[in-house]
Amino acid sequence: MAIDVDALRAHFPSLAHGTAFFDGPAGTQTPRPVADAIAATMTAPLSNRGKVSPSERNAENAVAGFRSAYADLLNVPSEGVVHGRSATQLTYDFSRHLAKNWREGDEIVVSRLDHDANVRPWIQAAERAGAVVRWIDIDPEIMDLDLDSLPLSGKTRLVAITAASNVLGTKPPVRRIADLTHDAGALLYVDGVHYAAHDLVDVPALGADFFVCSPYKFLGPHCGVLGAAPELLETLEPDKLVPSPDTVPERFEFGTLPYEMLAGATAAVDFLAGIDPGAGGSRRERLTNSLNSLHSHEFELRSRLEKGLGGEVVVHSKAADRTPTLLMSLGGREREAQLHLAEQNVVAPAGSFYAYEVFAALKLNDPALRVGLAPYTNAEDVDRLLEGLSAFG
Known part of the structure; x- marks a missing residue:
């Protein structure tokens, strides 16, 4: 339609x-509904999360609504939705979380098609761990990744690629790369910042172990979102404060969450869902x-x-x-x-x-x-x- x-x-x-x-x-x-959601959250009674007072429940509801909305957008469980200040911040965070298990001689694969936010964090983490960085090149004839240059081996621990280039628009064959990556026993981290602005995201169908996006690229406020299987997130132990939650996904969210940004990000998903809802149904x-x-x-x-x-x-x-x-x-x-x-x-x-x-x-x-x-x-x-x-x- x-x-x-x-x-x-x-x-x-x-x-x-x-x-x-x-x-x-x-x-x-x-769009105005996103701005209205941010303003309404900030001007309503609001406290830190809890279940006692209305202001605490408002904060709790903002978090729950956000996780539910991005579970629907990314097709992951709500327990697999992590909020971050930006996609860059989330990628730096997860490069540190994952690099804790890297050893000297391990290999990390990055792509020449990517925004630097999905390149530099992995290179820097690899350097600290003594891991080797390998590259996937661009085939200039087709302006896409040259999969013949995909350097996988038994030492590969992680492959980081984009789902869509932020400058060329190129959408590489993520699913094919995911299958090759998993056959090598490695994890796939996908930068979906540009992709999510134009295509329906299905993290399991793409084969991504981690998928990061930015709501402000698709009508929302400035923040980042990471989607992953909760079972995978459970295997990662980030550095965190002792009294902060150890549950997933909260263990990856440091400090008090910006409830008004969560409400705005939720409103962006609802706005997208309403552009042409068709016969209706689920979000x-x-x-x-x-x-x-x-x-x-x-x-x-x-x-x-x-x-x-x-x-x-x-x-x-x-x-x-x-x-x-x-x-x-x-x-x-x-x-x-x-x-x-x-x-x-x-x-x-x-x-x-x-x-x-x-x-x-x-x-x-x-x-x-x-x-x-x-x-x-x-x-x-x-x-x-x-x-x-x-x-x-």
Whole structure:
């Protein structure tokens, strides 16, 4: 079913200013229900978690609601949902938790397709443990991972890959990599920050042992979420305060949780589930319907954008399976293009976007222009971008 884009856009106060936002890969605009949930939680009676007073129960309910929402979004048990300040923070935390069991000579595999947040924490943890870092390369012909370079062995302890590149949009074959990783006796850590903004997540189907995402990439507040099987989390012993909870997932959440952010993150999932709920049913079923419809909407707009680009634009995003995100070069004039578009009230940033290894592997010496579509993007936005680029060229 086609989504009602005009009705959807009416929920976003920031769109009333007339700006066309193509910076969704860095963080989306916020719908009013998410902001209202944050404000309502902060202004209601609120204390630390407990069951005695209404203020304690409000905090408890915010946590329970958050875990239930992300269990539905990721298709994991609620006991396997861990909150973090950001995906980067969670990955650093879990690199330390996992590295406690690494020994000298163990091998850790990282990818040149990834955001640095899923590269550097593992390299640094490996260096401290005396483990060896191996690499999966990019095949520049298909702009996807070269699985012939996947360096697995009996010494491999962990493979870290992205489910979707934050700059190229490439969606590598995660399930195939998961099967190979598990056959080698290793764990798979998946950065799903960009993927979760465009596709229905199913952590078991992907074969991910750990899956991390960021609600602010899909209409929520700034925080991070990790999903995993509770049984796997039980095997990890993080450094923690003596009186803090030792239950899973609480043992991985340090300090008092930001209840208002949890409420906002929950509201984001509910908003997504309501975009095109279809025949209704469970929240997971509504999410499935809505994200399938959003996928079709974004694919149609991506096709419109790609067909309208002029010959002066070099598009690096060309994997067969990818998100509606394009990385483009304009002959070294990318920063100028960003400024020109901003004058037209079109936001399309230029940079390398923490994709350090991607830029090095593809020998991209200049910043590139990144254009990302979001649920609220419409055809008029795309046409304004194309007109701006045409006038710039």
